[in-house]
Each structure stands twice: as structure tokens, then as C-alpha cells.
Amino acid sequence: MPALEESPSLDARAQVFKALADPNRLRLLSIIKAAADGETCVCDLTEPLGLGQPTVSHHLKVLVDAGLLRREKRGTWAYYSLVPGALESAAESVLTL
Amino acid sequence: MPALEESPSLDARAQVFKALADPNRLRLLSIIKAAADGETCVCDLTEPLGLGQPTVSHHLKVLVDAGLLRREKRGTWAYYSLVPGALESAAESVLTL
């Protein structure tokens, strides 16, 4: 049997919520989640947000650091995808306060 | 039959997550949720957080404005309680991005 999941500290949860506390980052998650193959490169994220490339890169880094996104570099491109179960775990964090 | 729930805009969700993006506010929610009668007055919240009374009042206002807490004033005291279904709806907001 799998070990019991240890629920994250309130400080750890706050950091995840902080990553979610920006409309543009929510848009990034939404776009990546809706992508056909589950991953998207930065070049496809810049235009729908209307933000500069450095800003998008910054937001993506915040989401990666929060454990919500995964980054894989292939050639010159960087592909971002959802970490499996991360959103579900974040939702759980709201309910188990 | 009840009307279909309209899912909140990304900006509205970000506002709720912003309210959740502070460890002290998560502690407030946690304490109030665990209260025997489901409500707590400010005087019982100041000491466990180690913060000044104005700061606690400020955090409570943020949570009320986000629709997570309800404020009822009885006499000199102000009692705060969870808005029913608010946390569940916030959790849902994470999953339906």
C-alpha cells in the first residue's frame, strides 16, 4: 500500500496559491492544459497573453517553482506541461485547511 | 432545477487565490474552520497568529472581500465564520482552468 500523503504546511500551500494569484498565470495554465499534446512552447504563449517574452518566461518560472509546471528543453525550444496531479493536490489544499 | 453555476472569470479566481496566498490568512481560515461553533471573534485570533490586532483585522477584511468569510457583529464583538461552500468553490476553480 502507498504511504499516506503528508499534507503540506500552510506556508507551502500559500506559495502555491501565490503562484495562482495572477490572471496571466492562470491563462498560461489554462492554455497549456488545453493543448492537444499537453505541452506548449513559449513562442505559442507570448501572443495570446499580449505580454513580452521575458515576462512570460518569468511567469512560467514562478509556476515551475511552485511545482505546477514541468519544463523540458528540446533543441532551441522549451516545452512546458502540467505536472500530473499538481492541480488536484492544490485543490485538495484548499479543502483540508 | 437549479441554474447551472457560471464559472468565475480568471480575474475573479485570481482574486480569491490572492486572498489565500498568505500563510497568516490560511491560519485564520484554519482556526475559524476548526472552531466548535463555526465562528470566532477577533480577540481569539490575535494571539495564535502573533500579530497585532489591526493586522488581523486587515487580513480578515481581505478574506471577507474575497467572499471566503462572513462577518457578524454582536455587541462589541465581531464574529467571523466561513461562507458555506466558498472553499469548495475555490477548490473547483483550480480544477476547471
Place this chain on the structure above:
DNA sequence: CCAGAACATCGACGCTTGTCAATACATAGG
């Protein structure tokens, strides 16, 4: 080896946020 493309990092700027001390606002009790 060189030029270009995709992305990350840096430095800077205004704006927001968390916190406190001081003050104002109610309400209950004499």
C-alpha cells in the same frame, strides 16, 4: 566558425502588500 532564432536572466521602474503605531469608532456598564 558565424549568423540567427528561442529562451533565460538582469536591472530598473512603478505599484501593491504586510506590518505596525496611532487614532477613530462603536457599544456595554456604571
Place this chain on the structure above:
DNA sequence: CCTATGTATTGACAAGCGTCGATGTTCTGG
């Protein structure tokens, strides 16, 4: 009324955040 008590509001400050332009960095193609 007057005072004491519980909260809310205000003003101020440092710290953090979102955004941008400029600059690195890494890979590809020729």
C-alpha cells in the same frame, strides 16, 4: 454622560511583485 473595551481605519514604511528593455546563453543551419 463617561469610561473602558473590542474593532476598524488611517498613515507610514520596507519588502515584494509585474512589467519592460537590454543583454546573455544555447542551440540550429549553413
